Amino acid sequence: MNTELFGIFATYLLTLVIAIPLGKYLAKVFAGEKVWTDFLKPIESGIYKLSGINPNEQMNWKQHMKALMTINLVWLVYGFFVLMNQDKLPLNPDGNPGMSPDLAFNSIISFVVNCNLQHYSGESGVTYLTQHFVMMFLQFVSAATGIAAAVVFFKAFRDKTSTNLGNFWEFFVKSITRLLLPLSLIMAVILAFSGTTTSYEGKDKFISLQGDTVNVSRGPAAAFVAIKHLGTNGGGWFGTNSAHPLENPSYFTNSVELIAQVIIPIAMVIAFGIFIRRRKLSWMIFGVMTIGMLLLLIPTVSSELGGNPAIAKMGISQLTGAMEGKEVRFGPAISGYWSTVTTIISTGSVNSMHDSSMPLTGLWQLLGMMINSFYGGCGVGVLNYFIYLIIAVFISGLMVGRTPEFLGHKVEAREIKIAALITLLSPFLILAGTALSSFIIVNHADAAWAVQPKAWLNNPSFHGFSEMLYEMTSSNANNGSGFEGLGDNNVFWNVSTGFLLFLGRFLPIIGPIAIAGLLGAKKYIPESAGTLKAETLTFSLMTFAVIIVLNALSYFPALTLGPLAEYFTLIK
Structure with a gap:
């Protein structure tokens, strides 16, 4: 086997070796079963007592969402004012200035929503104090927010009928004390x-x-780098993120960081099946997600190892593949693997410059973020997949002439309407945002109010369109990576992506939790001969087909105008 390909295989295998037992551990933690980390209970009790929290108080899904949104708004306000005034605070040895209001607005929303889209450069845009007490703090709590939301979802399907879905604060605290902090x-x-x-x-x-x-x-x-990857956050200490030699020094650290950003998303899928006592279901979900990942990974690595066809036409050998924008200590293969997992998992960290990737690689990166459910971020990957699953249940029910059911609960009009709205939300936000930015570029290129849009793009034509499409897609998917040929630190991009970040994070959390809460409260219907079982291979293939068809219908025209058009221009 090629050494570079072996590196990918070994890294993924080690990821599974860690993630599967981690999933079993998480299922026990959130089910309240005895685990080896129970020695942390006194610390957790102290946190509850100090905060006035009763962890035994049961909440319904609405109370969970109220708690989630309230605490996130508190963090948003706190971080906004600290970022604007960081130059007046200690731990600033390099004398970095405070942020402008629009940049602070974008940055704090980005870190609150677990996206870490950075319109600033890490070493010059923030201080050591804000890196620790704003950015790193938010990397812990935003990841814990997603995990806690997923556990609420788990609880809805654990019992046959229930509106008592545990306590949000208990799930949130345990996500940090039992998982994120130790790792x-x-x-x-x-x-x-x-x-x-x-x-x-x-x-x-x-x-x-x-x-x-x-x-x-x-x-x-x-x-900072540890929680950036374990929490699928992705924000870099340095501007070049994990391509920087002081943030990711060697192939070994590269593998460690790759494993870290994948283990919790996979573990949450495994934990779901164990928690609700349907292990086969979680393995079927894992199988669909893995097939999706491989269908993005294989052409990505092939494209990067194949080199640039324009350079090949000049008779120049590319034995090492497409090396533009890559670090020599990593190479194109493992960089291609990184670009795949960082976009499907919504980590958004980079060890190479995505703007320099081959056009088809850019296509797969975009598609991974648009689908946003092949493993996905901490906790929210399961929630995103659930929306596709509910639509698959509905379509399958229509095909066999039965009322759609999922795990013994009827899926009725209210749940389908919520799923449909969430499904339409992402294409609307991404495509409307890209259309608006394209309109401004074409019609208001010298507008002072938009900080001269003609200076936004370092690349013209199809690639320039891809840069804008990528920025909107990355914001909606809570990813944070970028085609860095785009000049994004200006009022238009800071404000527009700021709103996109907020909507793209919280509505896809509230929607699945609402559906799960509504289903969990319904009367349980025992399985019969006519029940469509979610654990079957047939239903898993149906869900995969729904994912492919919905995203093809939503995004193919935009992808044609960007990376596909660039690819055919390059090989012409």
């Missing part, structure tokens, strides 16, 4: 001993071989 500590130690910077000093100076004085940013990045 982050382990990973941060590994990274620190592997070369990721941990210093609190300011920029270091050295003289290059050419005699130039170079200022190198540093900082305590190891802890």
Whole structure:
């Protein structure tokens, strides 16, 4: 086997070795069963007592969503004012300035919603204090928010009929104390001993071989990078994210970071089946997600290893593949794997520049974010998949002439309407946002109010359209990666993507939880000979077909105008 391909295979295999037992552990934690981390109970009890929380108080789905939205709004307001005034606060050895209101608006929403879309450069845009007490803090709590929401969803289907779905604050606290914090500590130690910077000093100076004085940013990045990946956050300590040698020094750390960003999304799928006592269902969901991942990964790696056809026409050999925008210490194969998992999982971190990827690679990156349910982010991946599943249940019920049912609960008009609205939401936000930005580029290229749109794009034509489409797609999918040829730190992009981030995060959480809560409250219907079972291969293939058809209908025209048109222009 090719060494580079072996690296991908070994990394994914190690991911499964960790994720599967982790899923079993999480199912026990959230079911209240005895686990080895129970020694943390006194700490959790102290948090509940200090916060005035009664973890035994049961909530229905509406109370869960009220708690979730309230605490997230508190974090948003807190972070907004800290970012604008960070220059007046301590731990700022490099003298970085405070953010403008529009940039602070975009940045704080981005981190609150687990997206980490960064319209600033990490080493110059924020201080050590805001990196820790705003950005890193939000990377923990935003991931815990998604996990807690998923556990509410789990609870709705654990019992035959119930409106008591546990306590949001208990799920939230346990997500941090029993999962995110312990794993982050382990990973941060590994990274620190592997070369990721941990210093609190300011920029270091050295003289290059050419005699130039170079200022190198540093900082305590190891802890930040750990939760950035474990929480599927993706925000970089440095502007170039995990392509930076002080954030991701070697192939070993690259593999560690790759494994970290995948284990919790897979573990949550496994935990779902164990928690609701339907293990086969979780394995079927995992199978569909894995097939989807492979269908994106294989052509991506093939495209990057094949090199640039325009360069090949000039008679120049590309034995190592398409190396533009890649780090030599990684290579195109593992960079292609990273670009696949970071877009399907909504991590959004990068170890290469996506703007330099081959056109078809850009297509698969975009499609991974548009589907947004092949593993997905921490907790929310399961919720996103559930919407497709409910639509598949509805269509299947129509095909066999029965009232649609899911796990013993009738799926009726109210649930289908919610699922339909959530399904239509993403295409509307992405395509409307891209259309608006394209309209401004064409008709208001010199408009002062939009900070001269003609300066937005470093690349013209089809690739320029892809840059704008990618930015809107990444924002809606809570991904955060970007085609960095786009000049996005201006009022238009900061404000437009800020609203997109908020809607693209919370409505796809509220919708599935509402459906699950409504279904869980309904009378349980025992399975019969005519029941369409969700655990079957046939239904899994039906769900996969729904995912493909819905996204093809929604996004094919836009993908044709961007990466596909660029590809055919390149090979012409």
